Amino acid sequence: MTLTGELDEAIQRRRPKRVVALVAVTATLALLCCGGGTAAFFLDGLSNDNNQALSSYGCGAAGPLPDDGDLPRVSGYSEPQLRNAATIINVGADLKVPPxxxxxxxxxxxxxxSLNNLGNLGSRNDHDSLGxxxxxxxxxxxxxxxVQDPVYASRKFYQKLVKVRGWEQMSLTDAAQAVQRSAFPDAYAKHEPDAAEIVNMLADGAARAVGANSTLTCAAMGDVAASGWxxxxxxxxxxxxxxxxRPSHQGVDLGASRGDDILAAAAGTVIVSRCDNDQTPPFRCDRDGSPSTPGCGWYVDIMHADEVMTRYCHMLYRPKVRxxxxxxAxxxxxxxxxSGHSSGPHLHFEVHLNGDRSSAGxxxxxxxxxxxxxxLGTGA
Structure with missing residues (x-):
């Protein structure tokens, strides 16, 4: 049965039970060097602050909530607003819509x-808009x-969304606008951080449905989070x-093993796929690098929605993408x-904002x- 064909039937199923998933993160120190770009710096261990931040955290407080479940608090949002958000999440989970x-x-x-189930606002109503x-x-x-029934309204939204070709690769604004056809198409983007936080809190934001009961768990390697990452x-x-x-280290080093796959952190377009410093003999990318070798070696830059860029350095061979x-994702x-400025296998990973590929971004x-x-730094 197709997703859209399951819509009416799926709403009648029980909500997924509340689950709590915590991820223990261990930082394993290794002897590596990484320049992460054109500058060269030697590896040090993680600072105390970084070790503390990595010690333990979860992807959210709980899974989609039953109708009578206690709600975690999210700053700026009331219990009725969060109850409506939980309903939206529950419907999406029931329908097997990706997070x-x-x-x-x-x-x-x-x-x-504003996550309120609005009735007719009289003269302030936008035509006959409701809910x-x-x-x-x-x-x-x-x-x-x-349309003033939150379950029905959520179901209709998802029904439209899943019919939009390529919606999972779109920015949030484009996907929402494809459904809503709003007079203010750029207004949705500003809500993405709060929406992601609410999903994190109510439904393990990194969650994905597994098995027949749509139990939720934190995103593991290869799983795509609610945010698309x-x-x-x-x-x-x-x-x-x-x-x-290492004040000029513009990313983090992940101690993966030689030969492990490197995955795109989110959907996007490849803007760089090359050997860094391949025109400066004897610094080549067809051999292991060293602390005296400059640059990223074989590396890839990807431009994502909202001008976010990610960088992946020190690949073993020529990248698989062009x-x-x-x-x-x-x-x-x-x-x-x-390859490049490195004394051991690992991935140097960077995130840049505002389309700025330099250290400033x-x-x-x-x-x-x-x-x-x-x-980052999670196991399973």
């Missing part, structure tokens, strides 16, 4: 109704009573971002190696990925 869809749906409801998603009965969304390698963090002894290629990009990868529900 990224939950974030899109909640962000949309934030923009349309969480401000769906209009005159436009075929259902009767006034139906995934862990690039399964490995501990061996060197942190801009530590006191410039201009669209890649999906979790798609293999290359193989862990030690680099941001803390641990914090970024944790907030996206796909924390």
């Amino acid at each position: 990224k869809g939950w974030v899109i749906a909640i962000a949309t409801a934030m923009q349309e109704s 969480l998603f401000q769906q209009r009965p005159s436009q075929g969304w259902g009767t006034p009573r139906q 995934t862990t690039p390698v399964k490995a501990g963090v061996v060197s942190g971002f801009r530590t006191s002894s 410039v201009g290629q669209a890649v999906a 979790g798609q293999p990009l290359g193989i862990v190696g030690t 680099a941001t803390e990868p641990l914090k970024w990925m944790r907030e996206k529900g796909a924390p």
Whole structure:
């Protein structure tokens, strides 16, 4: 049976039970060197702050909640608002919509109704818009009573969303607009951080449905988080971002083994796929690097939605992807190696904001990925 064919039937199933999933993160120190770009710096261990941050954290407080479940608190949102968010999540989980869809749906409801199930607002009403998603009965969304039912309204939103070709690779704004056809198409993006936080808190933001009962668990290697992000390698963090002894280290080093797959952290377009310093003999990428070899070796840069860029350095061989290629979250990009400025196999991983590939655009990868529900340094 297709997803859209399951919609009416799936709503009648029981909600997934509340689950608590915690991920223990261990930072394994190894003797590596990594430049992470064109600058060269020697490895030090993680700072005390980084070790503390990595010691233990979860991807969220609990799974989708039963109707009578206690709600965790999220700053700025009331119990009724969070109850509506839990309903949106539950419907998405019941319908087997990937968790990224939950974030899109909640962000949309934030923009349309501030997560309030609105009735007719009289002169302040936008035409005949009603409910969480401000769906209009005159436009075929259902009767006034139906669109003010949070379960029905959520189901109709997901029904439209899954029919949008390529929605899982779109930015949140584009996916939401494809469903809503809003007069303010750029308004949805600003709600993505709060929507992701709510999913993290209510439903283990890194969660994915597994098995017939749609039990939720934190994202493991190869699983895509609710935000659309995934862990690039399964490995501990061996060197942190801009530590006191390496203030110009623009990423984190993940101590993966030679030959491990390197995965795209999110959907996007490849903008760089090459050997760094391959025009400066004897520094080549067809051999292992060293502490005296400059650069990233074989590396890939990917541009994602909202001008976020990720970088993957020190691959063993030529990358598997080419410039201009669209890649999906979790798609293999290359193989862990030690080309470039490196004294041992590992992945140097960077996150840049505002489309800025320079050091000025680099941001803390641990914090970024944790907030996206796909924390670095996790095992399973």
